[in-house]
Amino acid sequence: MNSLSRRKFLKISGATVVTAAALAGSAKTIVNAAESFSKKKGLEIIPSYCDLCFWKCGLLAYVKDGELWKVEGNPKDPLSNGRLCPRGTGGVGAHYDKERLKSPLIRKSERGEEKWVEVTWNEVFDYITDKMNKLKTDYGPESMALFSHGIGGSFFKHMMRAYGSPNETAPSFAQCRGPREVGFELTFGDVVGSPERTDIENAKCIVLIGSHLGENMHNTQVQEFSRAVENHASIIVVDPRFSVAASKAKYYLPIKPGTDMALLLAWMSVIVNENLFDADYIAKYGIGFEQFATEISQYTPEWAYIETGIDPEVIRETAREMAMYKPATLVHPGRHATWYGDDAQRSRAIALLNALLGSWGRKGGFYVPYSYSIPKYPYAPYPELKKEPLDNPDAKYPFATGEQISTGIREATISGNPYSIKGWFIYATNLMQALPNREETIKAIQNLDLMVVVDVIPSEIAGWADVVLPESVYLERYDDLNASPFREGFVGIRQPVIDAPNDQKPNWWMAKKLGEKLGLGAYFPWKDVEEYLDTRLKLKGHSLDELKKEGIIKGALQPIYFEDGVEPEFLTPSGKIEFYSTQLADAGFDPIPRFTKHPEPPAGYFRLLFGRAPVHTFSKTQSNPLLRDLFSENELWVNADLAERYGLKNGDRIKLKNQDGVVSDPIKVKATERIRQDCVYMVHGFGQKSRQLRSTYKKGASDAELVTQYKTDPLMGGTGMSVNFVTFEMEV
Ligand SMILES: Nc1nc2c(c(=O)[nH]1)N[C@H]1C(S)=C(S)[C@@H](COP(=O)(O)OP(=O)(O)OC[C@H]3O[C@@H](n4cnc5c(=O)[nH]c(N)nc54)[C@H](O)[C@@H]3O)O[C@H]1N2
Ligand SMILES: Nc1nc2c(c(=O)[nH]1)N[C@H]1C(S)=C(S)[C@@H](COP(=O)(O)OP(=O)(O)OC[C@H]3O[C@@H](n4cnc5c(=O)[nH]c(N)nc54)[C@H](O)[C@@H]3O)O[C@H]1N2
Numbered sequence: 054m055n056s057l058s059r060r061k062f063l064k065i066s067g068a069t070v071v072t073a074a075a076l077a078g079s080a081k082t083i084v085n086a087a088e089s090f091s092k093k094k095g096l097e098i099i100p101s102y103c104d105l106c107f108w109k110c111g112l113l114a115y116v117k118d119g120e121l122w123k124v125e126g127n128p129k130d131p132l133s134n135g136r137l138c139p140r141g142t143g144g145v146g147a148h149y150d151k152e153r154l155k156s157p158l159i160r161k162s163e164r165g166e167e168k169w170v171e172v173t174w175n176e177v178f179d180y181i182t183d184k185m186n187k188l189k190t191d192y193g194p195e196s197m198a199l200f201s202h203g204i205g206g207s208f209f210k211h212m213m214r215a216y217g218s219p220n221e222t223a224p225s226f227a228q229c230r231g232p233r234e235v236g237f238e239l240t241f242g243d244v245v246g247s248p249e250r251t252d253i254e255n256a257k258c259i260v261l262i263g264s265h266l267g268e269n270m271h272n273t274q275v276q277e278f279s280r281a282v283e284n285h286a287s288i289i290v291v292d293p294r295f296s297v298a299a300s301k302a303k304y305y306l307p308i309k310p311g312t313d314m315a316l317l318l319a320w321m322s323v324i325v326n327e328n329l330f331d332a333d334y335i336a337k338y339g340i341g342f343e344q345f346a347t348e349i350s351q352y353t354p355e356w357a358y359i360e361t362g363i364d365p366e367v368i369r370e371t372a373r374e375m376a377m378y379k380p381a382t383l384v385h386p387g388r389h390a391t392w393y394g395d396d397a398q399r400s401r402a403i404a405l406l407n408a409l410l411g412s413w414g415r416k417g418g419f420y421v422p423y424s425y426s427i428p429k430y431p432y433a434p435y436p437e438l439k440k441e442p443l444d445n446p447d448a449k450y451p452f453a454t455g456e457q458i459s460t461g462i463r464e465a466t467i468s469g470n471p472y473s474i475k476g477w478f479i480y481a482t483n484l485m486q487a488l489p490n491r492e493e494t495i496k497a498i499q500n501l502d503l504m505v506v507v508d509v510i511p512s513e514i515a516g517w518a519d520v521v522l523p524e525s526v527y528l529e530r531y532d533d534l535n536a537s538p539f540r541e542g543f544v545g546i547r548q549p550v551i552d553a554p555n556d557q558k559p560n561w562w563m564a565k566k567l568g569e570k571l572g573l574g575a576y577f578p579w580k581d582v583e584e585y586l587d588t589r590l591k592l593k594g595h596s597l598d599e600l601k602k603e604g605i606i607k608g609a610l611q612p613i614y615f616e617d618g619v620e621p622e623f624l625t626p627s628g629k630i631e632f633y634s635t636q637l638a639d640a641g642f643d644p645i646p647r648f649t650k651h652p653e654p655p656a657g658y659f660r661l662l663f664g665r666a667p668v669h670t671f672s673k674t675q676s677n678p679l680l681r682d683l684f685s686e687n688e689l690w691v692n693a694d695l696a697e698r699y700g701l702k703n704g705d706r707i708k709l710k711n712q713d714g715v716v717s718d719p720i721k722v723k724a725t726e727r728i729r730q731d732c733v734y735m736v737h738g739f740g741q742k743s744r745q746l747r748s749t750y751k752k753g754a755s756d757a758e759l760v761t762q763y764k765t766d767p768l769m770g771g772t773g774m775s776v777n778f779v780t781f782e783m784e785v
C-alpha cells in the first residue's frame with residue numbers, strides 16, 4: 054500500500070471533481086426540462102437551507118414561473134459560504150423524483166408486504182388517533198416511541214411530549230456520534246457537537262482517523278480541509294483504505310482495522326516520554342496527568358506495531374510531527390464513531406491526545422462555538438411524565454447521557470421490559486438501514502399495535518408500516534429555525550420555494566392536525582407555522598419577513614479561542630481536563646484508556662467496512678434522479694492481490710456471505726490497491742429492498758443487511774458495527 058505512487062494518489066483525488074462536473078451536466082437536463090415547461094416570466098431567488106444531509110447549508114433556490122430551476126449556496130450563509138456539496142446541488146431531484154409518495158396510505162395485508170389503500174388525510178388521522186387513544190388507555194402514553202432524525206422531527210417531538218411519552222430517539226446517537234460525545238465530555242466536560250467545532254482551516258497539522266473527508270461531504274469541513282491543503286498543512290491519515298483524504302496526506306498509515314486504540318496509546322506515550330506535550334496548558338487546565346503519564350509510558354511504538362502493523366518509526370515520526378505544530382494540531386474526533394464497541398474509550402483517547410497537544414479551545418484545534426439562540430415558543434408546560442424513558446433501564450449504560458439509545462427502545466419493544474412499547478412513530482429515519490441486526494428490528498415491529506412512518510418516498514421502513522404519511526420535501530415546506538452553534542452565531546430559515554406536486558404535506562401541519570385530533574389542541578396555539586416562527590423571531594427582536602428575505606441573520610462576532618479571551622471552562626466533576634477520570638473509575642471502567650483486542654476474521658473471511666460516497670446520503674438519496682445518474686449502485690472494494698487470488702476482476706458481480714450465513718445482493722467488484730487484504734469496503738445505503746422504489750430495488754448490496762452482529766459499548770450503549778466478517782459467494 055505504501056508503495057502507491059504520488060501520481061496515482063493525485064489521480065484518485067480527481068474523482069470528486071469529475072463527480073461535481075457530471076452533476077452540473079445532469080442539473081442542466083432538469084433545467085432544460087423545467088424551462089421548456091415554463092413560459093419565461095420573472096426569476097425568483099428564494100433563500101432556504103438544505104436537507105440532503107443534516108449539515109443545514111444555506112441555499113438560494115432559483116424558481117422560474119413556478120418551476121424549480123436550480124439551487125446553489127447562499128453566500129451569506131457561514132456553513133455553505135456560497136457553495137453546496139454535490140448532494141445539495143442535486144437537491145432539485147428530490148422535488149422531481151417520480152417515485153415519491155403521493156397520498157396517505159393504510160396497510161391492507163401483512164406487515165412488510167407493501168400492499169396499501171390510498172386514503173384521505175382525514176381518514177388517516179382518524180385511524181392514527183383511534184389507535185393512539187386506545188394505546189393511551191390500555192398501556193399509558195409512554196407505550197408510544199418516536200424515532201426521528203433531523204430538524205423536521207421537532208414538531209412531532211413536541212406532539213409526543215404533549216401526548217405524554219418520554220421515549221424519543223434518533224440513530225445519530227447510538228449508531229453514530231454518541232461515543233465521541235461521551236469520550237470528549239468525560240475528558241473536557243463538553244461535547245464536540247454538530248457542526249463539529251473543529252478549526253480545520255487554521256490547523257497546521259490534521260490527523261484523520263478514519264474520517265474520510267472528501268467522501269464524507271460535510272460541506273464546511275471539506276471546504277476548510279481544501280484550504281488547509283492549500284496552506285500546506287501537514288496531514289496524517291489513518292485508514293485501512295486509501296481514502297480521498299489519504300491522497301492529500303504527508304503520512305498515510307494503513308492500519309489494521311480495529312487497532313486504532315493501540316496507535317493512539319503509542320502516540321501518547323511518545324509525546325509523554327519525549328516531553329513533547331503542552332506542559333503549561335496541562336499544568337493550568339489538567340488533572341491526573343501524573344497517573345496518566347506513568348500508565349501511558351508503557352505503550353511503546355514497538356508494542357503498537359504488533360497490533361496495528363504500523364512501522365514504529367512512522368509512529369514516532371508522526372507523533373513528533375503532531376507535537377511540532379501544537380497547539381494548532383487537530384486530531385479530528387471523527388463522527389461515525391460506532392465501530393468496535395469500545396468506541397467511547399477510543400474517542401476519549403483521541404480527546405486525551407488533543408489535550409496533550411493543548412488543542413482544545415485553541416486556534417487550529419477546537420474552537421469554542423456559540424449559538425444565536427432564538428427563544429423557544431412559549432408553550433404551556435407539558436403534562437408530567439408518569440414514567441422514565443425505557444431505553445436504558447437502571448442506567449445500564451451509565452454514560453448514555455443526553456440522548457436516548459435507539460436500540461434500547463427496540464430491545465424494550467421486543468421484551469416488554471421495563472414496560473410495553475406498542476406504537477412506533479417514525480419520522481425520516483430508515484431503521485432498516487440504520488440499525489444493526491435487521492431481524493431484531495423486524496421482531497420489534499411485529500410486536501407493535503401501531504407503526505406510523507412519515508417519509509417522502511416508499512422507503513424500506515415505510516414498507517413495514519401500518520400507516521404511511523407522505524411529506525412534502527424540504528424545498529416545499531417550512532421547518533424549524535436553524536441556530537446551530539458555530540464559529541459565529543446565526544439563524545437560518547427553511548421556507549417553501551415551490552409547491553408540493555401532489556397531496557404531500559409538511560411535518561408541522563401533520564403534527565398540528567394530529568395533535569388537535571388527539572385532544573392536544575392547547576399545545577398547538579399557533580394558526581400556522583409562519584405564526585409560530587414569527588413569534589419565536591420576535592422574541593429576539595426579528596421577524597419572519599426579515600428572515601425570509603435574507604435567509605440568514607447573523608449575530609455579532611465573538612472570540613472563539615482561549616488565547617483571544619474566551620474563558621476556559623471544563624464542566625467535568627473536577628472542573629479540569631481529566632487525564633485520569635474518577636467518574637470512570639467509580640463506575641468500574643478504565644480511568645485511563647486501555648487497548649482491547651478485537652476478534653479477527655476467520656480464514657477466508659474479511660472484515661466488512663463501510664462509509665460514504667460524495668453524492669449520496671445514507672439510504673435517502675438513491676432514488677433522486679440527479680444523484681442516481683452519477684452513482685446508481687455501490688461497489689465492493691477488494692484488494693487487487695486478493696481479487697486475483699480469488700479470480701475476481703473489476704466489474705464481476707459477486708454476493709457476500711457473512712459469519713451468520715446472511716447472503717447479500719450481487720455487488721460489483723472494484724479490485725484496487727487502495728485497501729488492505731484483511732477487509733473489504735462498500736458505500737452504505739444501497740441494496741434497498743423496497744419493491745415500490747423501482748429505481749433503487751436491489752441496486753448494489755446493503756452493508757446494513759450484513760451487519761447482523763454488533764458490539765455494544767458498555768459506557769453508553771452505542772452499537773459497534775464493524776465487527777462483521779464476509780466471504781465471497783462466487784455463483785451469482
Ligand atoms: N450499516 C450501517 N448502519 C448505519 C450507518 C452505516 O454507515 N452503515 N451509518 C449510521 C449513521 S452515521 C447514521 S447518522 C444513521 C443514519 O440513519 P438515517 O437517518 O435513518 O438515514 P437514512 O437511511 O438516510 O434514512 C432517512 C429516511 O428519511 C427519509 N427522508 C428523506 N427526506 C425526508 C423528508 O424530507 N421527510 C421525511 N419525513 N422523510 C425523509 C428517507 O427516504 C429515508 O427513508 O445510520 C447509521 N447506521
Ligand atoms: N457524502 C456523504 N457525506 C456524509 C454523510 C453521507 O451520508 N454522505 N453522512 C454524514 C454522517 S451523519 C456521518 S456520521 C459521517 C461519517 O463519516 P466519517 O465519520 O468520516 O467516517 P466513518 O463512516 O466512521 O468511517 C469511514 C472511514 O473509516 C475507515 N475505517 C473503517 N474501519 C476503520 C478502522 O478500524 N480504523 C480506521 N482508522 N479507519 C477505519 C473506512 O475505510 C472509511 O474511510 O459522514 C457525514 N458526511
Ligand code: SF4
Nearest residue numbers: 103106109110138141
Ligand atoms: S453538506 Fe451538502 S447535503 Fe449536507 S446540507 Fe450541506 S449542501 Fe446539503
Ligand SMILES: [Mo]
Nearest residue numbers: 225229230389
Ligand atoms: Mo452519522
